Structure formats: C-alpha cells, structure tokens
Amino acid sequence: SQASEPPYLSGLNPPQREAVLTTDGPVLVLAGAGTGKTAALTARLAHLLYTRRAYPSEILSVTFTNKAAREMRERVGRLVGDAVEGMPWLGTFHAIGAKMLRRHAELVGLQNNFTILDTDDQLRLLKQLVLAADIDEKRFPARSLAGLIDEWKNKGLTPREIDAGESERYANGRGGELYEQYQARLRAVNACDFGDLLLHVLTILKNNREVLELYQQRFRYIMVDEYQDTNAVQYLWLRLLAQERRNICCVGDDDQSIYSWRGAQVENILKFEKDFPGAKVILLEQNYRSTPHILGAAGGVIGNNTGRLGKQLWTELDVGEKVRVVGVWDGPEEARRVGDEIEACQRAGKSLDDMAILVRAQHQTREFEDRFIAIGLPYRIVGGFRFYERQEIRDALAYLRIVNQPADDLAFERIVNTPKRGLGDKAIAKLHQLARAENLPLSFAAARILDTDELTPQARRALGNFVGDIARCRAMARDLPHPELARQILDESGYTAMWQAEKSAEAAGRLENLSELVRAMEEYESLGAFLEHVSLVMDNEGLREDPKVTIMTIHAAKGLEYDTVFLVGWEEGLFPSQRSLDETGTRGLEEERRLAYVAITRARRQATILHAANRRIYGQWTSSIPSRFVAELPDDHVETETTMSGGESLWRANWSERADPFADVGRGTGRGPGWQRAAGTLGGKPGGDWQSRTFSREPSRVVESRTPAVSLGNKG
Numbered sequence: 001s002q003a004s005e006p007p008y009l010s011g012l013n014p015p016q017r018e019a020v021l022t023t024d025g026p027v028l029v030l031a032g033a034g035t036g037k038t039a040a041l042t043a044r045l046a047h048l049l050y051t052r053r054a055y056p057s058e059i060l061s062v063t064f065t066n067k068a069a070r071e072m073r074e075r076v077g078r079l080v081g082d083a084v085e086g087m088p089w090l091g092t093f094h095a096i097g098a099k100m101l102r103r104h105a106e107l108v109g110l111q112n113n114f115t116i117l118d119t120d121d122q123l124r125l126l127k128q129l130v131l132a133a134d135i136d137e138k139r140f141p142a143r144s145l146a147g148l149i150d151e152w153k154n155k156g157l158t159p160r161e162i163d164a165g166e167s168e169r170y171a172n173g174r175g176g177e178l179y180e181q182y183q184a185r186l187r188a189v190n191a192c193d194f195g196d197l198l199l200h201v202l203t204i205l206k207n208n209r210e211v212l213e214l215y216q217q218r219f220r221y222i223m224v225d226e227y228q229d230t231n232a233v234q235y236l237w238l239r240l241l242a243q244e245r246r247n248i249c250c251v252g253d254d255d256q257s258i259y260s261w262r263g264a265q266v267e268n269i270l271k272f273e274k275d276f277p278g279a280k281v282i283l284l285e286q287n288y289r290s291t292p293h294i295l296g297a298a299g300g301v302i303g304n305n306t307g308r309l310g311k312q313l314w315t316e317l318d319v320g321e322k323v324r325v326v327g328v329w330d331g332p333e334e335a336r337r338v339g340d341e342i343e344a345c346q347r348a349g350k351s352l353d354d355m356a357i358l359v360r361a362q363h364q365t366r367e368f369e370d371r372f373i374a375i376g377l378p379y380r381i382v383g384g385f386r387f388y389e390r391q392e393i394r395d396a397l398a399y400l401r402i403v404n405q406p407a408d409d410l411a412f413e414r415i416v417n418t419p420k421r422g423l424g425d426k427a428i429a430k431l432h433q434l435a436r437a438e439n440l441p442l443s444f445a446a447a448r449i450l451d452t453d454e455l456t457p458q459a460r461r462a463l464g465n466f467v468g469d470i471a472r473c474r475a476m477a478r479d480l481p482h483p484e485l486a487r488q489i490l491d492e493s494g495y496t497a498m499w500q501a502e503k504s505a506e507a508a509g510r511l512e513n514l515s516e517l518v519r520a521m522e523e524y525e526s527l528g529a530f531l532e533h534v535s536l537v538m539d540n541e542g543l544r545e546d547p548k549v550t551i552m553t554i555h556a557a558k559g560l561e562y563d564t565v566f567l568v569g570w571e572e573g574l575f576p577s578q579r580s581l582d583e584t585g586t587r588g589l590e591e592e593r594r595l596a597y598v599a600i601t602r603a604r605r606q607a608t609i610l611h612a613a614n615r616r617i618y619g620q621w622t623s624s625i626p627s628r629f630v631a632e633l634p635d636d637h638v639e640t641e642t643t644m645s646g647g648e649s650l651w652r653a654n655w656s657e658r659a660d661p662f663a664d665v666g667r668g669t670g671r672g673p674g675w676q677r678a679a680g681t682l683g684g685k686p687g688g689d690w691q692s693r694t695f696s697r698e699p700s701r702v703v704e705s706r707t708p709a710v711s712l713g714n715k716g
C-alpha cells in the first residue's frame, strides 16, 4: 500500500510483518505448513541487511538443507541486491559447524586442515578399534557402535559424559571406552566425523570463554528454520550463542517434526519461552500454498495425534479439487497409473518440474524409476541416490555380474573383499600381478593363484571360499530361477549377513533395497536380460536442465512445494512403516502421522494418494490393506476411486468402525488373477504358503490378511 515500502515487505500479512520487523529480542514463529514461515524468515534476513542493522557476516541463519540455504541466498539476493555476497554464516548446522571448527580446531586437538570422514571411513576406523579391543564383531557389530556414537554426539555427550548405563549399550559396557579410543584415533589422524562438526564446536564454546564471547558479539542476529527438528547439541549451541544478545528468531511447526530418529527433539519448541523469557510468540494462520481441500485432508489426519500445540489454518484460495484416493491392484499398476497421470498433466500443459512423487521408503523409488525409463519420462531423485546407484545395489549387482560374466574384473574387484574376508592389499596385489602376467581375467587368475604358494594360508582360504561360492552359484544358474539365484548368492557370500548383523535403521533400509532388487529381477526373463536393463538404466542421466518429475522421500520433501503431488504406497506396514507398528506405544505411529501431514501439505493444487492391494515381498504376493491414514482423511475432502469394484470405500467405512475389513472374506477363497499370477511366478507355491502380515497394534483388532483383496469376492 505505501509506495515507499521496501520490496520485501509488500505482500506480507500482519503477523508475518511482525516477525520481520521485531528484530530485537527472542521471537518464536509457530505455524502450520505453507503459512509463509520460510518466506518471513527470508524477508527478515533481507530487512536486517537492507536497514543496515547488521553486516552479512553478523547474521547466523540456519537452514535444514544445503538446498534451502542456496534458495534463501538467492531470494535475499533478489530482494536486496548483492548485499548477500559473502553471507558466511548462512547454511546448515553442519556447514556452519565445519566453518567454526576450522577456525578453532586446535582447541579440540585438531589442525585446521582436518579431514571430514564419510560413513565408510568412519566404519573402517571403528572396525579396527573393535578388532584391537578383542571384541567379537559378529556379536557386537562396529556399525551398532557407529550408530551409538552418533546418537551420543547428537545429544552433545563427549566420552567423559558417558555413564555406565549408556556404556552398557555396546559390548557389555565397553561402549564408553571405545568411544574415547575412537575420538583419540580421530585426533591422531587429524580427522573428525559429521557428529564432531557439532559436538566439537559445542565443546569449544563451553570451554573457552573468549571464543564464546567472540561469537556472541559477532552474531547480532540468529535465525533458525525448521526449528522443530533441531537436536540436543544444536539446541545447546543456539542457547549459548544467543544468550548474550538474545536476538534469536526460530520458526517451526510441531506437527512437522519428523527427525526424532536422528535425535531431533520437538520439545525444543516448548522450551523456547522458558530459555528466553519474554519471547514474542507469533502465530501465522493464513496458508498460501494449498487449496482448502488439501488443507482439510491434512488437518483431518494430523488431528488424530495427541499432545499437539494445535494451530488454526485458513486459506483464501479456491476450494480446488478434492484429494483423490486411488486403490490399485498392485505395485506395477501403481507405477503405471502414476506415469499415465503425469503424462496426462503434461499434455494439459503442466511442467514436469511442478510434479513430485513422494515415497515413505527409499526402496519404493525403484518401481517408478523402471516405469519412467520404459516410457521415457524424465525424472530426478532428490536426497538420495537413484536406486541402482546405491552402494548395496551396486555390490549386489557386482555379484550377479561376476556370475553372469566371469571376466568382469570391475565386478570382481568390487566384491572380492566385500564383506571382509581377510584378503589384504598384498594378496590382492599379487592377484593383479598374476592376472597381468598371464593376461587373465581376475576370477581366472584367482583360481590359478590358489595352486601356488603365493598367498598366506589365511588369504588362500578366504579366496578359495570365495572362488568356490561363485563357481557353485554359476553351476546353479542353469537350474534356478534367477531371482532365487540372486538370493542365494547374496546369502552364501555373506553379503546379506553383513547388513543383517547391523541393527541400525540404515541397514534395514539397505536390506529392503536388496529384496526390492530381487523383486525387480522377477520382471525379466533371464539374469542377462536383467543386467542389460540395469546398464541401460544407469546410463539414463540426460541433461540436468530439462524439466523432470521429482521422486523423493517425504523426509527429503520437507519445506518444499509442488503443484501436483502423488503420495504412493499408503498401506499398513509400508506407511505407517512396519517398524513404527512394531514399536510399543504410539510415539512411532505419531511420527508417521506427522510425516503424512508433511506429505499432504507439499501439494499446492492437486494431491493423489495411492495404495495397492498387493505387493510382492520376497517374491511372494502379499495382500496389503490401505493405510489407517487413508481412513483418517475426512470424507468431505476426499474423492475415492478404485480399480477394484468398490472394495476400497467399503473398507474405509469398516475401518472407521474399527472392524475387521476382511471378516467376511473366507480364507483361501476368492482367488483372483493375482493368486494365479503369484503362483506362476513362484514356481507353483500353494496359496497357503503365502506370507501374511499381522497388524496388531492399532486398531486393537488383529487383522490377519491372507486374501489378496477384499473386493475379489465381489468381482464380476
């Protein structure tokens, strides 16, 4: 309205303006999805610079991802010109931590050119320590220790602060001791891991008054986006840094806290007013992102959580389309359906860049990737590797390649010592020598070298076993269906066991990816045909600038928005995840529900939720029931469609009455095409052998589903 108003203020609503203009003193912006929290924070940054309240180097702004940092930098750049050049303290906690640590490395015994280890390096180091400590790594995997150390670091605990109870969590009380050794070892090699980027900085701030004061003075203003997902160590940092000037502005949404598995504490929001007495709390209630139907649907789901702060949301946007719930027969149909709809949107003039598919678990991307490659639909995977590029998939493929093609040296090298078989660098070097000298592929050279006395007895035994395993698998390849062959190779080589030994969430994800790989193989005639497909997939990179549909996990989608969003795999055991259902209590389930809320609220115009009646799991067709979150969608905002004669709506009604939706479907009856197909693929296993999944937490009735779909009985 006022012509003289700076550009970043125009268009902001009154509470947003208040968040921007209340520059001094603590401010907490608490608001639901799409209410312009990030927009307000960006304008606030622009305001501080524009009014010269601070130099760019005097503002600490924390974003949740590097991508978000880049976006904020660009937006502020547009708003106030090039004043953002050199905003050194705009970034993620880790990026900011690395920068601070470089400056004060000597205070924690490092040199400022320290290396930052990736998880592979970290693990290798831990394994050496575990071995040296005479701990049975089979019983106490180094990976578990890695997870534990990470957890301690996220909590801000140094080795000295690990008490006996915590220490007990690894190798009968030796956790603390190994943590200490690990830290010493890192220091000796002038390195740190990701957790150290936060923990070391906290240690420095706590133990060095003058450094703390330096930063307390330096940071005139502190701002934090996605505050609900800060963990303890980040929280402690912020509290120390802001204690002096108290110009801190945090924005967040308790309903979008989805990283508790990585140590995030939503309680940090509740503590804010206590830590910073007199804080101004600003609520934003107007949503600018989504249509009323989308908001209504998201609100209906999240309303089932307890202990929420509770916020209002309204919008001026047109009511728009209802959220569509689509039931499909199985996973492949889901992928086909989404592909078709995306192409239809394209024909209607929408850009692929405005569309996204959100999955709950990484392994779900595979089916979509394969389908999109088949129909030539450009896609990108955000926040993770494309399926066939993931470490465990590349490893598994290397096993398959070496069975398929003994001369594949690259494959051989990749897996000859994965999992660790006790083949040292020396043994491998000798193998290479022989291969070169006799001009043989490595796997042939390996067979040859076993006849010599070149290797130590240990290396010889290890290599002998490996060569034997591969030879056996190659012999089996003639008789065994190739998915079964793959399963055996991965089992016999110890590869599956390597990931099973680890109890972390990451390992569970890798195992899921491996079974997804085996599942994918079933769609191809032979091992050769499958490998051919994969090499084509791997080559499908294309130009980065072209519009592409985005596939990503819900976790990676936080803070983002798309016109059209497909939410796939909304089935019990997938979403909510089986993990959350197996947990006692409702914590896990409530976090899944927040994920559902985040997922739905990414959509601006159109949200489509899909669930399949059948999924193939370990080669077996398993019937699945739609996610409870589907039932929680308020009827007014949803339009249900199913490719299976009304089964879905019947199911919705049943679930809300907490009844067993399969009660009147007899076991083993009502076999439809899915049964026959499954039996065919599996070489005629009877239906009775089907794996059944049991959902025993919520609702309290046990639903044991052995029939592929509730609607089969009604069909035709």
Ligand code: ATP
Pocket: 011, 012, 013, 016, 031, 032, 033, 034, 035, 036, 037, 038, 039, 040, 253, 256, 287, 288, 289, 558, 559, 560, 561
């Ligand atoms: P999330 O909780 O998902 O992170 P958010 O609260 O950070 O959401 P933003 O991403 O900042 O929300 O804003 C959502 C959308 O609304 C964006 O497209 C943004 O440009 C737009 N927007 C924000 N504020 C306004 C406003 N005052 N007028 C018009 N559009 C706005």
Ligand code: MG
Pocket: 037, 038, 039, 225, 559
């Ligand atoms: Mg945001």
